[in-house]
Amino acid sequence: MxxxxxxxxxxxxxxxxxxxxxxxxxxxxxxxxxxxxxxxxxxxxxxxxxxxxxxxxxxxxxxxxxxxxxxxxxxxxxxxxxxxxxDTNMDDHHHFYVEGSGELRDVDRDDVVLSTLPSAPEGMKVSRVDVIIRLDDAKD
Structure with a gap:
């Protein structure tokens, strides 16, 4: 209500x-x-x-x-x-995407470690990094 x-x-x-x-x-x-x-x-x-x-x-x-x-x-x-x-979750995080079902699940940002990023083109800056980890059914 x-x-x-x-x-x-x-x-x-x-x-x-x-x-x-x-x-x-x-x-x-x-x-x-x-x-x-x-x-x-x-x-x-x-x-x-x-x-x-x-x-x-x-x-x-x-x-x-x-x-x-x-x-x-x-x-x-x-x-x-x-x-x-x-996504209504505005915290910094990433996602699992289950390709068979189309389900999207949150992944905590601390669970993804990126050691380096390429330099942004001149005059630009990186505003956010989005990682989508695609999953298939484990039975295949």
């Missing part, structure tokens, strides 16, 4: 990120941010919205996810061309 207080927190988060707290943004934010960290594709979030009787188009879900990403409320993780997940 969502209380006025929890909606108030979501409204403040959206406003602080420079986003107008529309009914659809609030409903999607509630689905995204309640109950801990999650990884969602746009299609998965759309299905969850339909199950929760939130009437929103898939295009609106895509637009909202990209707006939240641009505002720094979540992170887009591209696992392959045309397949992105949106």
């Amino acid at each position: 969502t209380t006025k207080r929890s909606y108030s927190v979501l409204i403040d988060q959206l406003k602080d990120a420079g986003l107008r707290p529309t009914r659809q943004r609030l409903a999607l934010a509630k689905l995204l941010f309640e109950g801990g960290n999650h990884h969602f594709t746009a299609e998965q979030l759309h299905a969850k919205a339909m199950d929760a009787e939130v009437r929103v188009s898939l295009a609106t879900v895509y637009n909202t996810l990209h707006q939240f990403n641009d505002a720094g409320l979540l992170r887009e993780v591209v696992v392959e061309a045309g397949r992105s997940y949106f």
Whole structure:
């Protein structure tokens, strides 16, 4: 059950990120941010919205996810061309991607050790390093 207080927190988060707290943004934010960290594709979030009787188009879900990403409320993780997940965990971390099931799992940043990185091109700096470790079913 969502209380006025929890909606108030979501409204403040959206406003602080420079986003107008529309009914659809609030409903999607509630689905995204309640109950801990999650990884969602746009299609998965759309299905969850339909199950929760939130009437929103898939295009609106895509637009909202990209707006939240641009505002720094979540992170887009591209696992392959045309397949992105949106991660509500904004802490510095990496991912396991289970290719058979399409599941994305967090990997603590301290569990991945990189000894060196190439120098960034002139005039640029490294802002973040994302590691995706691809997994196959061990039975193969």
